[in-house]
Amino acid sequence: MVERAAGDAQEQVRGMPAQLPYPYLLFLGDATEPAFAKTAFGLRDWIPERCVGEWACAEATVSTGLPRLTPREAHARGARGLVIGVANVGGVIGERWVPLLVEALEAGLDIVSGLHARLADVPPLAAAAARCGRRLIDVRIPPPGIPIATGRKRPGKRLLTVGTDCALGKKYSALAIARAFAARGRAVDFRATGQTGILIAGGGMPMDAVVADFEAGAAEILSPDAAPDHWDVIEGQGSLFHPAYAGVSLGLLHGSQPDVFVVCHHPGRERLLGYPDYPLPSVAETIDLNLRFGRRTNAAIRCGGVCLNTSQLEPRAAHDLLARESARLGLPVADPMRPGHQFERLIDSCLA
Amino acid sequence: MVERAAGDAQEQVRGMPAQLPYPYLLFLGDATEPAFAKTAFGLRDWIPERCVGEWACAEATVSTGLPRLTPREAHARGARGLVIGVANVGGVIGERWVPLLVEALEAGLDIVSGLHARLADVPPLAAAAARCGRRLIDVRIPPPGIPIATGRKRPGKRLLTVGTDCALGKKYSALAIARAFAARGRAVDFRATGQTGILIAGGGMPMDAVVADFEAGAAEILSPDAAPDHWDVIEGQGSLFHPAYAGVSLGLLHGSQPDVFVVCHHPGRERLLGYPDYPLPSVAETIDLNLRFGRRTNAAIRCGGVCLNTSQLEPRAAHDLLARESARLGLPVADPMRPGHQFERLIDSCLA
Numbered sequence: 001m002v003e004r005a006a007g008d009a010q011e012q013v014r015g016m017p018a019q020l021p022y023p024y025l026l027f028l029g030d031a032t033e034p035a036f037a038k039t040a041f042g043l044r045d046w047i048p049e050r051c052v053g054e055w056a057c058a059e060a061t062v063s064t065g066l067p068r069l070t071p072r073e074a075h076a077r078g079a080r081g082l083v084i085g086v087a088n089v090g091g092v093i094g095e096r097w098v099p100l101l102v103e104a105l106e107a108g109l110d111i112v113s114g115l116h117a118r119l120a121d122v123p124p125l126a127a128a129a130a131r132c133g134r135r136l137i138d139v140r141i142p143p144p145g146i147p148i149a150t151g152r153k154r155p156g157k158r159l160l161t162v163g164t165d166c167a168l169g170k171k172y173s174a175l176a177i178a179r180a181f182a183a184r185g186r187a188v189d190f191r192a193t194g195q196t197g198i199l200i201a202g203g204g205m206p207m208d209a210v211v212a213d214f215e216a217g218a219a220e221i222l223s224p225d226a227a228p229d230h231w232d233v234i235e236g237q238g239s240l241f242h243p244a245y246a247g248v249s250l251g252l253l254h255g256s257q258p259d260v261f262v263v264c265h266h267p268g269r270e271r272l273l274g275y276p277d278y279p280l281p282s283v284a285e286t287i288d289l290n291l292r293f294g295r296r297t298n299a300a301i302r303c304g305g306v307c308l309n310t311s312q313l314e315p316r317a318a319h320d321l322l323a324r325e326s327a328r329l330g331l332p333v334a335d336p337m338r339p340g341h342q343f344e345r346l347i348d349s350c351l352a
Numbered sequence: 353m354v355e356r357a358a359g360d361a362q363e364q365v366r367g368m369p370a371q372l373p374y375p376y377l378l379f380l381g382d383a384t385e386p387a388f389a390k391t392a393f394g395l396r397d398w399i400p401e402r403c404v405g406e407w408a409c410a411e412a413t414v415s416t417g418l419p420r421l422t423p424r425e426a427h428a429r430g431a432r433g434l435v436i437g438v439a440n441v442g443g444v445i446g447e448r449w450v451p452l453l454v455e456a457l458e459a460g461l462d463i464v465s466g467l468h469a470r471l472a473d474v475p476p477l478a479a480a481a482a483r484c485g486r487r488l489i490d491v492r493i494p495p496p497g498i499p500i501a502t503g504r505k506r507p508g509k510r511l512l513t514v515g516t517d518c519a520l521g522k523k524y525s526a527l528a529i530a531r532a533f534a535a536r537g538r539a540v541d542f543r544a545t546g547q548t549g550i551l552i553a554g555g556g557m558p559m560d561a562v563v564a565d566f567e568a569g570a571a572e573i574l575s576p577d578a579a580p581d582h583w584d585v586i587e588g589q590g591s592l593f594h595p596a597y598a599g600v601s602l603g604l605l606h607g608s609q610p611d612v613f614v615v616c617h618h619p620g621r622e623r624l625l626g627y628p629d630y631p632l633p634s635v636a637e638t639i640d641l642n643l644r645f646g647r648r649t650n651a652a653i654r655c656g657g658v659c660l661n662t663s664q665l666e667p668r669a670a671h672d673l674l675a676r677e678s679a680r681l682g683l684p685v686a687d688p689m690r691p692g693h694q695f696e697r698l699i700d701s702c703l704a
Contacts, residue, residue, distance in 0.1 A: 151595030151627050212567045213560040215599045240602075243503030243649050247567040247603030254595050275503050278648075289644075296630075297595050 020202055021081030021110040021135065022047075025074035026064055028056035029086040029097050037062045038167075039114055040085025042196040046175055052079045055104075057096055062086075071107035081110045081137075083199060091116035093125075102128040110135040114195020116209070139198045140206040142218065149216035149255050151297055156226025159304065159350055160258035161236040162290050164280050166245065167273055168266035169336070170236035171197050173307040176336035177262065178233040180347045191222050191234040193252060207237050208248050215248065219255025234258070240289050241281040242272060250293060257297045260304040260350050261290055267308050267321060283329060304350035305332035372554055373433030373462040373487065374399075377426035378416055380408035381438040381449050389414045390519075391466055392437025394548040398527055404431045407456075409448055414438075423459035433462045433489075435551060443468035445477075454480040462487040466547020468561070491550045492558040494570065501568035501607050503649060508578025511656065511702055512610035513588040514642050516632050518597065519625055520618035521688070522588035523549050525659040528688035529614065530585035532699045543574050543586040545604060559589050560600050567600065571607025586610070592641050593633040594624060602645060609649045612656040612702050613642055619660050619673060635681060656702035657684035 026040040034041070043051055044064045053069035056062070064085075071082060082104040088094060093101075093115060101111055105128040113119050119136035120126045129136050159177060161170040171194065178190040190197070192204025205222040207215065223232035234256050238245030253261075263286050272278040281289075287303045294301035306329060310318035318335060322342050326333040334343040378392040386393070395403055396416045405421035408414070416437075423434060434456040440446060445453075445467060453463055457480045465471050471488035472478045481488050511529060513522040523546065530542040542549070544556030557574040559567065575584035586608050590597030605613075615638050624630040633641075639655045646653035658681060662670035670687060674694050678685040686695040 149596035151630055208563075208565040210564050211560075212562050212564045212600045212603065213597065215564045216596050241648060243606050244501035244568050245565065246606055246645075246648075247599035248564045250592075250602045251564065251599030254598055278503055292641075293598075296593060296598075 020112065020137070020199070022050040023052045023079050024050055024081050024083045024112070025069060025071060025079045025104070025109060026051055026054045026066065026085040027082050027097070027100070027104070028054055028060050028062050028064070029084070029088070029094050030057040030059045031062040031086045032060065034062050036088060037064070037086045039083065039087065039196045039199065040064050042171065043083060043085065043199060045172075046200045052077045054085075055082070055100070057100060059096075071104040071109050075108045079109060081112050084111070084113045084115060087115060093117050093119070093122050098122060098124050101125055105129055105132045105134045108132070108134070110137060112137045112139060112199065114139050114199065114206075116140060140195050140209050142206055142210045146210060146214040146221065147217045148214060149220050151254075153257060153298065154220070154223070154225045155228055156223070157229070157231045157260075158223055158234060158256055158258045159231060159260045159262065160234045160253065160256045161262050161264050161307070162249065162253070162286065163236055163239045163264045164241065164283065164286050165239050165266070165269060165272050166242065168269065169264045169307055169309040173262060173264050173336045174233050174235045175200065176343070177347065177350065178231075180343070181231055181233065181351070184347065184351070186231055186351070187227065187229065188231040188233060191232050193222070193235045193237050197235045204235075207252055208245070212247060212251075215251025216255035219252045223256060236264070239272075239281070239286070240293070241278075241286070243275060243278060253290065253294055254297050258294060258301055259298060260302060261294065262304050262307055262346070262350065263287055263290070264307045264309070267310065267325075268312070283325075303331060304352075305334065305346040307336050307346070308333060309337075310335045311337065372464065372489070372551070374402040375404045375431050376402055376433050376435045376464070377421060377423060377431045377456070377461060378403055378406045378418065378437040379434050379449070379452070379456070380406055380412050380414050380416070381436070381440070381446055382409040382411045383414040383438045384412065386414050388440060389416070389438045391435065391439065391548045391551065392416050394523065395435060395437065395551060397524075398552045404429045406437075407434070407452070409452060411448075423456040423461050427460045431461060433464050436463070436465045436467060439467060445469050445471070445474050450474060450476050453477055457481055457484045457486045460484070460486070462489060464489045464491060464551065466491050466551065466558075468492060492547050492561050494558055494562045498562060498566040498573065499569045500566060501572050503606075505609060505650065506572070506575070506577045507580055508575070509581070509583045509612075510575055510586060510608055510610045511583060511612045511614065512586045512605065512608045513614050513616050513659070514601065514605070514638065515588055515591045515616045516593065516635065516638050517591050517618070517621060517624050518594065520621065521616045521659055521661040525614060525616050525688045526585050526587045527552065528695075529699065529702065530583075532695070533583055533585065533703070536699065536703070538583055538703070539579065539581065540583040540585060543584050545571075545574070545587045545589050549587045556587075559604055560597070564599060564603075567603025568607035571604045572609075575608060588616070591624075591633070591638070592645065593630075593638070595627060595630060605642065605646055606649050610646060610653055611650060612654055613646065614656050614659055614698070614702065615639055615642070616659045616661070619662065619677075620664070635677075655683060657686065657698040659688050659698070660685060661689075662687040663689065
């Protein structure tokens, strides 16, 4: 296994907010499929006060509902950065985007990307940024100096959202839970582990881009020592049952040492997204396996409840499903995007 | 999760042998502790025909037992590369090694390293290599173009060694099993996953240096589609119970899709190496958890037996311990470094 000295990684995990050039203009590229614009939707939903508008190629059909502004108009309304709010398959910078991104740099905006591809590797962007004195900011590059995990139990309380699959609400659930903890007067930090969460929180750790040997160590420094009554609410990644990403999920679980985890699930989804040969695990199996592994670094781990994504249901049907599932599982079950007593019961359980 | 296009990674995994400058002079640095020289011992034990001698700083006390040669003498005996056979804490290139490594370059040897630190990042080495027209080869750099895992079941048979902890014989066990399979006339490849194994095999994948999102994908291309009766015997890494490295182990397990796994354990070790707060899991727990996870990508996975490192015992005591453990677990138990009927029973079981 790799050894490496600890460095200033922890500082960078927490120190990013001051470096991010918000408010933002959200760039939608040439997206015609809302699922590829989840970064833009995440920013609109969770930090609307930092989003002044949206912009896109002429062929895009996706919209966040924010005002459509050119970079020059956005800059006049206070924008300081353009966020690439879309991802295509491959996570690359679309060729058709490049002239528009150059236009944004020329209008005085920095560019922020959570794609895998690096902005500065696109020569016209590197040249325009240098010419205009603007920054190209890639938030998916892990900080240097991430240490190997120590396994040492850290003071403070931690909650991790885990999933039966990818892309079913682990980030939204963690954000909603952190907000509810704050509303109850608890000291709480949301800890982001993916590019959208990092832009929302202003800092975090891009867990899927960390070298495997350092994965649990990266999770450890993401939620450092804290006061005994302080909560870190940590955005989950992937699933222990995922044939490609389970290692990311396990490193995050071990390093997070959660006291409480919340299982996120999309009712009706029967197969892993993009993996039709792989059935989704049940919520009960997911609880069991996360308990079993989580005990290795925190003997007191427990399941606080279940978050279901019921966005496809009418309110009445959603409420009934949540009640049925709660009775079946013997745990609070809520949709974090539907405030009310079901969600408050979940929060009670997490804080119990 | 990161997406990235597949590339020529698979070619590189298999294509390295031709690029490695053996025979080797084994460099022991300033090591005074044999545990830090395991790369040198591994090469001496498994590819003695490619090792012409050893060399070290004056203060070193460790020896492989091979002839002590200067780089010039080694070159005269046919050596074409110097392998850094030691690792210190931090995996860095010792300052005191540098003048000796420069001397090796000047004597006509390429330098091969499996450390985390990159040779070319040491300016005197980069300068000397350029001046002498010699190569600096880092075998712990993953190839570009590693794909995201697909989870697709591949044809061919696979065996993976897994462990209760790090550093207790997963590499030696896999090498011995691969050799035994070959002795029985089976088509077999040893698949290396760490720097020492890669140097022994002449190719492989440095699993602990791969970006987490690509971990299972790296394991998939390490043992590609093969004939139905062909065996890949894959070197394990870490342990599912390790608070720092479990993610590496899980990605390797999922991507390897083993038909058979063999548990490696060091009898008498009660705590994880370097993690005194963490008790070792039992062999039974290790079997159970590897079965549970391994079924996700190969429903037919089974445990072929157990390898115990009994190097600290006399032959009689070792034989008795292996027999007792075999009776207790109901599985073949052998020390792969002690040939005989116990090991042959383990091989029978793996091939059954």
